[in-house]
Amino acid sequence: MAGMGTDRLIERLGGGDDVRSWVERLDALGEPSRPVVLPAGSDLVETLLRLSVAHEDIDTLLALRPTPDGDPDAWWLLGRSVENVVRRMGVVADWERIPPLPESFGPLRRWFWVYVFVAALPHVRAYHAERRIPDDISWATLADLGRQMAVHRKRHGESGFDDPVWVTLHFTGAIYQLGRLQFELVRLGDTTGQRMLDGGAPVGPDAPALSVHIPGYSGPFSAEACDASFAQAVPFFAQHFPEDRYEVGICHSWLLDPQLAEYLPEASNIVRFQRRFQPINELPADNAGTLRFLFGIDPDLPLDAYPQRTTLERAVIGHIRAGRHWRGGVGWLRL
Numbered sequence: 246m247a248g249m250g251t252d253r254l255i256e257r258l259g260g261g262d263d264v265r266s267w268v269e270r271l272d273a274l275g276e277p278s279r280p281v282v283l284p285a286g287s288d289l290v291e292t293l294l295r296l297s298v299a300h301e302d303i304d305t306l307l308a309l310r311p312t313p314d315g316d317p318d319a320w321w322l323l324g325r326s327v328e329n330v331v332r333r334m335g336v337v338a339d340w341e342r343i344p345p346l347p348e349s350f351g352p353l354r355r356w357f358w359v360y361v362f363v364a365a366l367p368h369v370r371a372y373h374a375e376r377r378i379p380d381d382i383s384w385a386t387l388a389d390l391g392r393q394m395a396v397h398r399k400r401h402g403e404s405g406f407d408d409p410v411w412v413t414l415h416f417t418g419a420i421y422q423l424g425r426l427q428f429e430l431v432r433l434g435d436t437t438g439q440r441m442l443d444g445g446a447p448v449g450p451d452a453p454a455l456s457v458h459i460p461g462y463s464g465p466f467s468a469e470a471c472d473a474s475f476a477q478a479v480p481f482f483a484q485h486f487p488e489d490r491y492e493v494g495i496c497h498s499w500l501l502d503p504q505l506a507e508y509l510p511e512a513s514n515i516v517r518f519q520r521r522f523q524p525i526n527e528l529p530a531d532n533a534g535t536l537r538f539l540f541g542i543d544p545d546l547p548l549d550a551y552p553q554r555t556t557l558e559r560a561v562i563g564h565i566r567a568g569r570h571w572r573g574g575v576g577w578l579r580l
């Protein structure tokens with residue numbers, strides 16, 4: 246589809262630099278080395294359920310399942326996107342920029358990426374098997390797809406999925422759910438690495454590290470559950486990724502904003518989680534980021550539109566009303 250073909254597709258996808266760069270990257274991959282295989286019928290149902298896709302979305306996903314004879318643009322994007330995921334398998338790389346699909350893409354817009362990950366599933370399962378990742382960990386990790394669809398439903402008030410950048414990590418073997426927490430394989434950047442060295446860390450820029458994430462829709466993250474996850478992570482990565490030594494964890498999150506400790510008790514899970522990490526960075530003001538993660542809905546609503554049921558909800562809104570800003574935080578710890 247080089248040249249005129251990609252120009253037309255870029256236009257159909259709404260143009261813009263992000264779209265152009267995404268389509269050109271896909272085009273540059275060349276002809277996929279393997280055909281797209283999408284399960285159909287009851288096989289598709291079974292696959293979606295294993296990925297914890299909600300029952301209410303299954304009929305739509307069966308009905309909209311792309312085929313080579315349907316929309317050729319969608320089929321091309323699907324083939325190249327699957328190829329892209331497969332080529333990134335086992336590679337620790339920067340998060341990609343993937344633009345949202347426009348309304349004009351039609352009903353597939355909200356579901357396209359689910360098919361990409363379903364088609365990539367056998368490849369990541371083979372990779373997990375090669376690394377001897379236990380089956381329960383493999384499936385618990387990949388089921389984040391369904392969880393992110395729940396995030397979408399809450400955020401947009403309708404079903405779908407729009408976070409391919411995040412879930413690409415799961416389907417390229419770059420992140421694992423170990424109990425309550427997820428651990429992503431990363432390499433430390435220059436600034437973070439240097440600040441960590443200055444703060445007494447045993448490693449610096451470009452060293453392998455585990456970036457810690459906290460999945461939602463899983464209840465509180467008690468200190469005991471987090472202890473168990475960290476205790477599991479050390480032998481897990483030593484056994485399944487022995488080529489690198491993971492000595493440090495890092496976390497970049499709205500939960501690490503030190504200002505939260507002004508409002509929450511010392512015994513709260515969030516403050517106890519913060520105390521594990523040595524802070525390394527003052528981040529720019531980002532009220533929207535904190536509102537989005539805490540409430541899971543549009544961060545541009547008037548302040549009195551947000552629920553005020555918990556200490557944290559009241560603290561977050563009160564802080565903004567007082568003219569202050571949330572920033573999140575970055576911290577590191579020894580594993």
Ligand SMILES: CC(C)(COP(=O)(O)OP(=O)(O)OC[C@H]1O[C@@H](n2cnc3c(N)ncnc32)[C@H](O)[C@@H]1OP(=O)(O)O)[C@@H](O)C(=O)NCCC(=O)NCCS
Nearest residue numbers: 459460461462464465466498499513514515538555556557
């Ligand atoms: C991270 C998370 C598990 C923390 O919940 P927790 O273990 O209950 O946290 P704490 O014990 O510190 O809670 C302290 C207070 O904040 C409230 N709180 C915590 N998370 C809340 C949330 N997401 N929404 C509303 N209130 C919340 C608690 O109810 C408690 O208030 P209360 O005493 O009035 O009931 C929870 O916020 C969550 O699931 N978040 C979504 C995932 C996420 O944000 N991940 C990080 C991405 S960077």
